[in-house]
Amino acid sequence: MQNAQPPAQVKNAFDDVVKAREDEERIKNLAQAYANDIIPRARGLAARIAEEAAAYKASTVAKAEGEASRFEQVYDEYVKARAVTRDRLYLEAMEEVLANSSKMIIDQENSDSILYLPLDQLLRGRDVSRDGDLIPGAAAAAVSQSAERAELPTGRANRSSGRSINRTARN
Secondary structure (H helix, E strand, C coil): CCCCCCCCHHHHHHHHHHHHHHHHHHHHHHHHHHHHHHEEEEEEEEHHHHHHHHHHHHHHHHHHHHHHHHHHHHHHHHHHHHHHHHHHHHHHHHHHHHCCCCCEEEEEECCCCCEECCCCHHHHHECCCCCCCEHHEEEHHHHHHHHHHEEECCCEEECCCCCCCCCCCCC
């Protein structure tokens, strides 16, 4: 048998080559472990995104088909009775728009004024004047009661003060 030791002159270079091969194997193993970890997660994420996209597509298509079907039904009824359908659509739209409003404006026929009820302030129990100023104690109850019965002009000049008040109620 022969000695497997390298000569002393090349021992450092030989050790460097052996260490480089060991580093190569270690880095390959680390890369393989990283790939084994990251690739399945990436595939799972891609599959989840694809499923979410397919569900969104199905939902959007179903919603569009439902809206188209509803439109066709409404159109058929509109052809039969235009005025009734137009009024019904208007009322449905107003119900949807005003559903979350807590203010009430009552337009009285053949009258120069409209009734404004600040229900939002009454329901919240806030002590607030018409100008939005806080009112202490018993005065607030009196203002709340008078606000329930308050009648505001409809944009025409107020006969008693000569001022014009805007018809729109502010939130």
